[in-house]
Amino acid sequence: MNFELVIAAEVMLNGLMAGILYALVALGFVLIYKASGIFNYAQGVMALFAAMTLVGIMEGQVPFNHLINAIFGTHIHSFGWEVPALLAILLTIVVMVALAWLVQQLVMRHLVNQEPIIL
Incomplete structure (x- = not known):
């Protein structure tokens, strides 16, 4: 197969994946703004945090290990083994659902129906 054609297909696939993200x-x-009337500036950061959490879990790191160590006085840094991709994705979803719930309860709930100057 032509090498340049393979490169072109790879570039197109990478562009498609970036566009989907x-x-x-x-x-x-759009969904958050239409549902609550609040523009959530942290949405992009949460997407980046989800990606970094997924990579960290796949490499065997414990999410929020610095926070856990500070609160409980432990020295946990890793699981000691590599986590399979499917399990890492499920753990990342659990972490992100918990984080989204916390953001909604602590921040977003108080901003609904506020004056535009507050937002």
Whole structure:
């Protein structure tokens, strides 16, 4: 097969994947704004945090290990083994659902129906 054709297909696939990720983040912005009237500036950061959490879990790192160590006085840094991709994705979803719930309870709930100057 022609090497240049393979490179072109790879570049097109990478561009498509990047476009899909941008579209998902934009869809998150629109859904949150239409549902609550609040523009959530942290949406992009949460997407980045989810990606970093997934990579960390796949490499065997414990999420929020610095926070856990500070609160409980432990010295946990890793699981000691590599986590399979499917399990890492499920753990990342659990972590992100918990984080999204905390953000909604602590921040977003208090901003609904506020004056525009507050937002």
